[in-house]
Amino acid sequence: MERPHFKTRLLDGGIFLAGFDYRGKSANVLNGESVAAWQAVVEEAQANDAVTAVVLVSLKEGIFCAGADLESVHESQRKQDLASIDRLVITVHTLFDTMARSRKPYVAAVEGACLGGGLELALACHARIASTHPKTCFALPEVRLGILPGFGGTLRLPRLVGLPAALELITTGKTIYPRQALRMHLIDGMVASIPSRDRTLEAVQREALVQAAIGKARTLCANLDLPSRLSPGQRFLALPGIRAFVCGYARRQVTKRVRGFYPAPLRAVDAVQRGLRTGVLDGSMRIEKPRLLELMGGSVSADLIGLFLNGETLKRGVKSSSMAPASVGVLGAGLMGGQIARLLAEKDIAVVLRDVSGGVLAKAVGRIHDAQAAQLRKRVILPSEMRHRMMRILPTITLQDMARLPLVIEAVSETLAVKRAVLEEFERIAPPHAVFATNTSSYTVTDIAAQAAHRERCVGLHFFNPVAKLQLVEIVRAPFTSGPALATACAVAKRLGKFPLVVNDGPGFLVNRILSRYLAEAVILAGEGVPIRRIDGIAKTFGMAIDSGRPMGPLELLDLIGLQVAIHVLTSLTVLGPRVERRDELLQTMLPPGRPPLTFWKGREEHPDTVDMIRRYRRLHPQEEGSVSDDAIRQRLFLPMLDEAVRCLSDRIVEHPWQVDFALIHGIGFPAFRGGLLTWGSRRGTPPQFAEQLASLSSRYGTRFEPCPALAGGAWC
Amino acid sequence: MRHVVIVDGFRTPLCKEGTAFRETDADVLGAWVVREMVTRCGNWNLPLETIDCVLGSNVATPMHAVNPTRVAAVVGGLPPSIPADTVAGKNCGSGVTALYYAGLRIRSGDVDTVLVIGMEAMSRIQTAYHHKVAGLLLEYGRAKGVRQRVAGAVALLPKLLNLKKYPPRVGLVLGLTDPMCDLIMGATAENIAKAPAFGMTREDQDAFAVRSHKNAAQAWTQGLFADEVVPMYVPERGVYVERDNGIREDAGLETFREVKPVFDRHYGSVTPANASQITDAAAALLLMEEEKAKALGLPIMGYVREYADFGYEPACMGLAPVGAISLLLRKTSLALKDFSVFEINEAFAAVVLGILRTLDSAALMEQTFGRYGLSGRIGEIPPNDLNPHGGAIALGHPVGVSGLRLAVTSLLELKRRKAERALIGGCVGGGQGVAMVLERK
Numbered sequence A: 001m002e003r004p005h006f007k008t009r010l011l012d013g014g015i016f017l018a019g020f021d022y023r024g025k026s027a028n029v030l031n032g033e034s035v036a037a038w039q040a041v042v043e044e045a046q047a048n049d050a051v052t053a054v055v056l057v058s059l060k061e062g063i064f065c066a067g068a069d070l071e072s073v074h075e076s077q078r079k080q081d082l083a084s085i086d087r088l089v090i091t092v093h094t095l096f097d098t099m100a101r102s103r104k105p106y107v108a109a110v111e112g113a114c115l116g117g118g119l120e121l122a123l124a125c126h127a128r129i130a131s132t133h134p135k136t137c138f139a140l141p142e143v144r145l146g147i148l149p150g151f152g153g154t155l156r157l158p159r160l161v162g163l164p165a166a167l168e169l170i171t172t173g174k175t176i177y178p179r180q181a182l183r184m185h186l187i188d189g190m191v192a193s194i195p196s197r198d199r200t201l202e203a204v205q206r207e208a209l210v211q212a213a214i215g216k217a218r219t220l221c222a223n224l225d226l227p228s229r230l231s232p233g234q235r236f237l238a239l240p241g242i243r244a245f246v247c248g249y250a251r252r253q254v255t256k257r258v259r260g261f262y263p264a265p266l267r268a269v270d271a272v273q274r275g276l277r278t279g280v281l282d283g284s285m286r287i288e289k290p291r292l293l294e295l296m297g298g299s300v301s302a303d304l305i306g307l308f309l310n311g312e313t314l315k316r317g318v319k320s321s322s323m324a325p326a327s328v329g330v331l332g333a334g335l336m337g338g339q340i341a342r343l344l345a346e347k348d349i350a351v352v353l354r355d356v357s358g359g360v361l362a363k364a365v366g367r368i369h370d371a372q373a374a375q376l377r378k379r380v381i382l383p384s385e386m387r388h389r390m391m392r393i394l395p396t397i398t399l400q401d402m403a404r405l406p407l408v409i410e411a412v413s414e415t416l417a418v419k420r421a422v423l424e425e426f427e428r429i430a431p432p433h434a435v436f437a438t439n440t441s442s443y444t445v446t447d448i449a450a451q452a453a454h455r456e457r458c459v460g461l462h463f464f465n466p467v468a469k470l471q472l473v474e475i476v477r478a479p480f481t482s483g484p485a486l487a488t489a490c491a492v493a494k495r496l497g498k499f500p501l502v503v504n505d506g507p508g509f510l511v512n513r514i515l516s517r518y519l520a521e522a523v524i525l526a527g528e529g530v531p532i533r534r535i536d537g538i539a540k541t542f543g544m545a546i547d548s549g550r551p552m553g554p555l556e557l558l559d560l561i562g563l564q565v566a567i568h569v570l571t572s573l574t575v576l577g578p579r580v581e582r583r584d585e586l587l588q589t590m591l592p593p594g595r596p597p598l599t600f601w602k603g604r605e606e607h608p609d610t611v612d613m614i615r616r617y618r619r620l621h622p623q624e625e626g627s628v629s630d631d632a633i634r635q636r637l638f639l640p641m642l643d644e645a646v647r648c649l650s651d652r653i654v655e656h657p658w659q660v661d662f663a664l665i666h667g668i669g670f671p672a673f674r675g676g677l678l679t680w681g682s683r684r685g686t687p688p689q690f691a692e693q694l695a696s697l698s699s700r701y702g703t704r705f706e707p708c709p710a711l712a713g714g715a716w717c
Numbered sequence B: 001m002r003h004v005v006i007v008d009g010f011r012t013p014l015c016k017e018g019t020a021f022r023e024t025d026a027d028v029l030g031a032w033v034v035r036e037m038v039t040r041c042g043n044w045n046l047p048l049e050t051i052d053c054v055l056g057s058n059v060a061t062p063m064h065a066v067n068p069t070r071v072a073a074v075v076g077g078l079p080p081s082i083p084a085d086t087v088a089g090k091n092c093g094s095g096v097t098a099l100y101y102a103g104l105r106i107r108s109g110d111v112d113t114v115l116v117i118g119m120e121a122m123s124r125i126q127t128a129y130h131h132k133v134a135g136l137l138l139e140y141g142r143a144k145g146v147r148q149r150v151a152g153a154v155a156l157l158p159k160l161l162n163l164k165k166y167p168p169r170v171g172l173v174l175g176l177t178d179p180m181c182d183l184i185m186g187a188t189a190e191n192i193a194k195a196p197a198f199g200m201t202r203e204d205q206d207a208f209a210v211r212s213h214k215n216a217a218q219a220w221t222q223g224l225f226a227d228e229v230v231p232m233y234v235p236e237r238g239v240y241v242e243r244d245n246g247i248r249e250d251a252g253l254e255t256f257r258e259v260k261p262v263f264d265r266h267y268g269s270v271t272p273a274n275a276s277q278i279t280d281a282a283a284a285l286l287l288m289e290e291e292k293a294k295a296l297g298l299p300i301m302g303y304v305r306e307y308a309d310f311g312y313e314p315a316c317m318g319l320a321p322v323g324a325i326s327l328l329l330r331k332t333s334l335a336l337k338d339f340s341v342f343e344i345n346e347a348f349a350a351v352v353l354g355i356l357r358t359l360d361s362a363a364l365m366e367q368t369f370g371r372y373g374l375s376g377r378i379g380e381i382p383p384n385d386l387n388p389h390g391g392a393i394a395l396g397h398p399v400g401v402s403g404l405r406l407a408v409t410s411l412l413e414l415k416r417r418k419a420e421r422a423l424i425g426g427c428v429g430g431g432q433g434v435a436m437v438l439e440r441k
Helices: A032-047 A070-078 A082-101 A117-124 A141-145 A153-161 A163-172 A178-183 A208-222 A232-237 A240-258 A264-275 A280-297 A299-317 A335-346 A358-377 A383-392 A416-429 A483-495 A511-527 A532-542 A554-561 A563-576 A584-589 A608-620 A630-650 A657-668 A677-684 A687-701 B026-043 B068-075 B091-107 B131-142 B145-161 B171-175 B185-194 B202-221 B253-257 B290-295 B314-332 B349-359 B362-372 B399-417
Strands: A006-010 A015-020 A053-058 A063-065 A106-110 A113-115 A127-131 A137-139 A189-191 A327-331 A350-354 A393-396 A407-410 A435-438 A458-463 A472-477 A499-504 B004-011 B053-057 B084-087 B113-121 B232-234 B239-241 B279-289 B302-311 B341-344 B421-428 B432-439
Touching: A006 A032, A015 A032, A015 A208, A032 A053, A032 A082, A053 A063, A053 A208, A063 A117, A070 A082, A070 A280, A070 A299, A082 A117, A082 A280, A106 A117, A106 A208, A113 A117, A117 A137, A117 A153, A127 A178, A127 A208, A141 A163, A141 A264, A141 A299, A153 A163, A153 A264, A153 A280, A163 A232, A163 A240, A163 A264, A178 A189, A189 A208, A232 A240, A240 A264, A264 A280, A280 A299, A299 A499, A299 A657, A327 A335, A335 A350, A335 A358, A335 A383, A335 A393, A335 A458, A350 A358, A358 A383, A358 A393, A358 B232, A358 B239, A383 A393, A383 B026, A383 B068, A393 B026, A407 A416, A407 A483, A416 A435, A435 A483, A458 A483, A472 A483, A472 A657, A483 A499, A499 A657, A511 A532, A511 A554, A511 A563, A511 A584, A511 A608, A511 A630, A511 A657, A532 A554, A532 A630, A554 A563, A563 A584, A584 A608, A630 A657, A630 A677, A630 A687, A657 A677, B004 B026, B004 B091, B004 B290, B004 B399, B026 B068, B026 B113, B026 B279, B053 B068, B053 B091, B053 B399, B068 B084, B068 B113, B084 B091, B091 B113, B091 B279, B091 B302, B091 B399, B091 B421, B091 B432, B113 B399, B131 B145, B185 B314, B185 B349, B202 B253, B202 B349, B279 B290, B279 B399, B302 B314, B314 B349, B314 B362, B314 B421, B314 B432, B341 B399, B349 B362, B399 B421, B399 B432
Parallel strands: A015 A053, A053 A106, A063 A113, A106 A127, A113 A137, A127 A189, A327 A350, A327 A407, A350 A393, A407 A435, A435 A458, A472 A499, B053 B084, B053 B113, B341 B421
Antiparallel strands: A006 A015, A458 A472, B004 B279, B004 B302, B113 B279, B232 B239, B302 B432, B421 B432
């Protein structure tokens, strides 16, 4: 039978097959409409005596259900209209409870992503059968969006997989793959199934997965008493006294990770702990729902959901990832080149990795191999996948091997002459349509392409280190960059699962330009004698890099970037004007000739040599006494960033403020709970206020703080 | 008449067991050379579908890849529609035999293009539990509950540790031991070295080994191997390998005199220094029907011609190539002087010396091969033409790859000498010998 979002069919033997196919979206989502449709299906199944069991399947390939419809949630959040969410949650709770209590078994046949509310829907069924489809995965990512699983997940999951596993899934939002899910009894069966191309109920019904689910439904019809599959150990950990201890441990883990900046995981632990004392429906209504609504009403969740939607917008902006070439060249097998090659190989793109030194190449493939071996150990991939991935990378010292590639990404050493030489070499062997993408961080695409024969082929493709972790890729469009070149770069970035943010060419592009102000000021502060620990501590208290799981201050970040690269970037950005002030002497002394560069940190301690060095430097350069308040340090670190962001907007590096916020969160770890740099700024004050603060900093500490005219003029852009 | 040409051929560096390739499986080694060939096909604008089949040579079959050639072909980037199989049974002769079989298929008109690869990961040969211990281990693995588990462990542990009574089966040693005479290959070489008829001394063998090392070292210094060796980037160890690593710079009669014999510790003369090395490597050759290669405008490295093999007493397997060579000469009506380059696999110095001396003496021929109907002096192989750039003693003997290496090395040497014809051959464990004619025109 046809109805909106669900197709149903009564099979022989009373199996009621329901196919979820959200109309008008590429993914199945739960919102008022689809929940109402599902409610109608459930009601019909319950009322019809011919129905003995219900099997739920997705008619979209590669996705079971993506969870709640975030767009409508975000809309309600923006309108502060929590009543509609409240209504939806109540409907869902009663509906899921009807399913769970029904004497007709419900079986979910899961193929593809089963996330958030989708997983909670599956949890409300009596059994779940999953296919080994590569896209099949399970997660409750709600805490990453600042909320908690609100469709009964906090209650049903611990009852199914035990308290510790449930806490981990709920508080981290981590993804579980079918094999792990089977081991932890999240699913009742796993079947290798070939998805049907034809996504109709008739065709899908013949899939091994659906057949297995139907079989499961038949056995459940015979006996619906579901004994708990929790082990004695798991049951012990859920005993009232012990439970408090386990939850306390989970709270400590959470606090360690998010430092109290994010309320959601703690609320989720709360909900799980209290939920174990009550019945599922009761708990959903009285414990889970109030916490969900409280979180929904807060700004953190609104920011995080907005951020997520922005990412989707960026990815959707790339018309099709089919433009992504099947093979890509990477020039330079250094730290960045190797990581880019690894990512490409992992995403099924053949890579020709070229370097002038065989040893460097071998080290790079060695690092890639180790990363794959680690994934193999964690059972993220199978040995065959590892074999294929490793063989997708062809290391070579012959440039000629690059001659037939539609795209090469350049990641050679950060020297203009070298980059230009590489481009020239490449142009000699490549056809004119081959795209040359540079991963430069300190030069503009215009600089690099200055002497190119076909400069329209040049585009920037700026990855951030570590490539596997940071989701942002700046796609740099120079005035001469051709449409196809830009499209190819965007398509590759999208294929790699990154957020392709198109920015206009300019020194430091967007992220490094803003970042440089922050880093430079941190170095100046260190030079004034402010302890390293204090500078980084203040940035960490602000929440910098908290979302990466490793909070980090500017000086630690400098260590990570590498001093040489950092100096290079800062030097190249002096073209922006005197506001990018370097403490060259200070940084240069940290690069003793013939020895590895000093770092600010040595493990968890300040590097004693660096501390000494700073002391010596201060004796040579006596300055005013460096007694600065925490507040002043915070201002000196973050206001210049704000100023630079406004300048980027007025220079039209990007069009919209949300792009700045998005880029900084995903590129340098600006704390997401603050909503992004400009959002944070707009909540803290008005442009003239900031201009005033900057002006006062400028009079005290130097003209580098001079606010930009736009800010003083009272505009954000 | 269809002729078989070799379009291109190369090998990886030969790395001693336990060095650079020690964590790389045979199928992965094979995949590397397949991928290199795929790249070269790209440079020739040759569609990969032109390759009709892949024939591999691998002796120590990896447990996880019973047909390592197939794995290597697909993982290495060939379309899965190209079939692949493996020649394994001819031991050290597998490479030459694979070339022959590939040639046969082309000559018969069955196929036009065959990719022949050889891969051998001798470092990866497994050691197996004694069957009783293995049974107990499996039982222990199946045990349910604490009681069964403890009982299993109690039964297992004493047997597991009693290596005398329940010795593990070391794959490498078993593979090199002939079950027909219970002699390890080195011991069959001792049989030749000790036979009074050959008049072979330890000094003779060591001198031959030194020559092998010196020639190989010189070839590297002159850059001659650059044509046949493709450098390898070993992901498993993160190292770059450009050169064969078995060549001893300190090779000399004095140093080799110090090395103790291993196959007969007290009275023997075959030592690790005058025997071939255990080695990991891979090689690939692209074979094609002559007209097709010409039509496609591909380079021609040489021609695969006649082949002969011969069976001999297993305990004296090292002499079998003599039989193969005389059969081959009889088949082709050629004489030794018609060949400019000889590549005879240096399984052991004693083996090569035994072959040379037998070929060169009517009396020895009569004594050793008379009973098989072969007699008469065949001729002398000029020392300058024999293994001119060293052999398995210096470079190593990756069993399934050696035959292919001989082919590539000899063809490149023919080109350098602007000569016509080469003979390759070697002894095969189990008492066999193979020989093959390669020509440049």
